[in-house]
Amino acid sequence: MTGDTARPRTADPELACPIAPVVDIVFSRWTTPILWALNEYGRQRFVELERRLTTITAKVLTQRLRQLERDGLVVRTYHPEVPPRVEYEISELGRSLAPLFATLADWSTANLGKVDQARLDYDAQARAGSRRS
Amino acid sequence: MTGDTARPRTADPELACPIAPVVDIVFSRWTTPILWALNEYGRQRFVELERRLTTITAKVLTQRLRQLERDGLVVRTYHPEVPPRVEYEISELGRSLAPLFATLADWSTANLGKVDQARLDYDAQARAGSRRS
DNA sequence: GCCGTTACTTTCCTCTAGGTACCTACTATA
DNA sequence: TATAGTAGGTACCTAGAGGAAAGTAACGGC
Missing domain, CATH: 1.20.5 (Single alpha-helices involved in coiled-coils or other helix-helix interfaces)
Structure with missing residues (x-):
């Protein structure tokens, strides 16, 4: 549980580079394919995303989606139904x-x-x- | 010597994402600070870059510069002088x-x-x- | 009573990027 | 003689990201 939502933090190597923080947020592993898929195909369920990004594992997909949700780029909607249903969509910030x-x-x-x-x-x-x- | 210049190749997870190859080239670790420094402060020697990107190690800097040189984003000029002198500058492609x-x-x-x-x-x-x- | 489904979580394991440290050749300088 | 300085190369080691597989809750269907 410790540090689940915490960003890996690449230290401060990017002191010389003003765009470094954004790169960290937007271009970390798997984030671009996920954002692209959500932007291109709209709101999707977890398994849809998983099947679309063929080689990603469920664990990593969960991690990345949580990260993107925390950063406000993705909106997660949880439906407490019989088989749980969760939908992800790109936020306005993500669309920007x-x-x-x-x-x-x-x-x-x-x-x-x-x-x-x-x-x-x-x-x-x-x-x-x-x-x- | 095996695979020194070979890109780590993140497999093909990005099948769904047309911008994935570029992300791989331009936004892999340390590349943006290096490109930014070269673009901002012009042609520089190895040690200048090393000192500017305070936390990078010589080994990694060499690796990244080789990679950027191979991708045509950076031009390396070697002067076979008494204390060796090498200068790096951003290429036209890099400037684009x-x-x-x-x-x-x-x-x-x-x-x-x-x-x-x-x-x-x-x-x-x-x-x-x-x-x- | 067991299976299947979803959306995870957890545990275990592997692999490799990156760090540390030491090495090179060559010369000027003290 | 010894040391500093440049631009690396090389060997070893560790931390941490990511993969594989099993577990979980809650219910419907057979």
Whole structure:
């Protein structure tokens, strides 16, 4: 129970970087796929999300959803029914990330190829032995 | 030597999320502070970066810089002088991330307070015992 | 009376990112 | 002679994130 909702806290390495806190909140592991799924497909139940993000485990999904709920990016609705039913949806605050994600998607389509090419070049150079015998 | 330049590869959990590859490249640990420092203060030597990102270790800094170099976001210049001198600067591709970082900074100033408030509310509710028991 | 379902929780285990510490080559300087 | 300084490389170790699997409550159905 201790520290369940506590953020891992990556210390203060980001002192030099004003965007570090946001990165910590928005781009920690699994958060982008979850937010994307909630934003794209609307309100969903736990199992729907679990099935959509095929490789996530229930434990981690719970952790991330709690974190996102605590940060106000996701709204959780619990229905105390016979088989419990819980629904998750993106909050207004979470939806305000949309333009950011759009910018990211734009950069992706425009430059991801360049990154791949850079990697090919780098690996070719490395294999050619230009760096260290 | 095996897998030094190889990306950790977070498997394929991000199948549902088109921006996942970019997140992997741009927002993996330490990359944003490094890119920010290079973009803000221009070309720098290894030790300058090390001192600026106060808590990073030399080993990790080397790893991240290699990774960024391989991805074409950072340019490394080696001067084979008496005491070795290496300079790092942001590449054109890296500089193309500037608007993205700007969007991020904007969202930060606008909404970081709301996240903090949401956390306070959530923690207060949790302490009030409304959830379980 | 047992199974199935949901949304977890808990326990145990593994794996690896990252930290510590020490090593390199080369020279200037004291 | 010894020490400092640069830009790492390398070996060892630990903490912690994340995975697997089982447990839980509460009820409906067979």
